[in-house]
Amino acid sequence: MKMLRVNFVVMGFMALVLALVVPSINAHAHVPAPAPAPAPTSDGVAVDQGIAYVLMLLALALTYIIHS
Template sequence: MEMLRTCFVMITIALVFSLLLPSANAAQVPAPAPSPSSDGVSVDQGIAYVLMLVALAVTYIFH
């Protein structure tokens, strides 16, 4: 009788762990971050080109 009760307890504990642990592991895995759409280099380069064109136009006008 004691062996049957011990076996039942062990099966119950194994069942509880098998149901709870996969969800706990899945909850701990973070989702991958999305890649940045722009790192700012292209924006900085565009601003630099505009400023150079403005400087060229101002130099041409006053020359």
Template sequence: MAVSCASLRVVAFLGLIYAALTSVASSQSPVPAPAPTSDGTTLDQAIACVLMLLALVLTYIIH
């Protein structure tokens, strides 16, 4: 059973329309990211890092 060229074009055209409509329907605007908040963990980590470096230097000097 041979498929005519016209019916193949119609099916391809309908497939492209379907693909375009589904991509438009499924697209959503992205939700903006929440504003960054500082809860003090960065400051705590910086202080811990300085104390570790101080301990390393003192250990090096003592030995």
């Protein structure tokens, strides 16, 4: 019977410690999330590069056709 009483005291102490510690572990959940990053904007560089690639492929194809 004494062993049972000791277990209740130990469990009560552990419950008290956990009741005090657990809220501080989860305290970071109340900090607001950072603002999302702004959406990327296109400044036309990708479009210009795409047009340049198409023109280079066209020049390569024309050169191949003319010299064959």
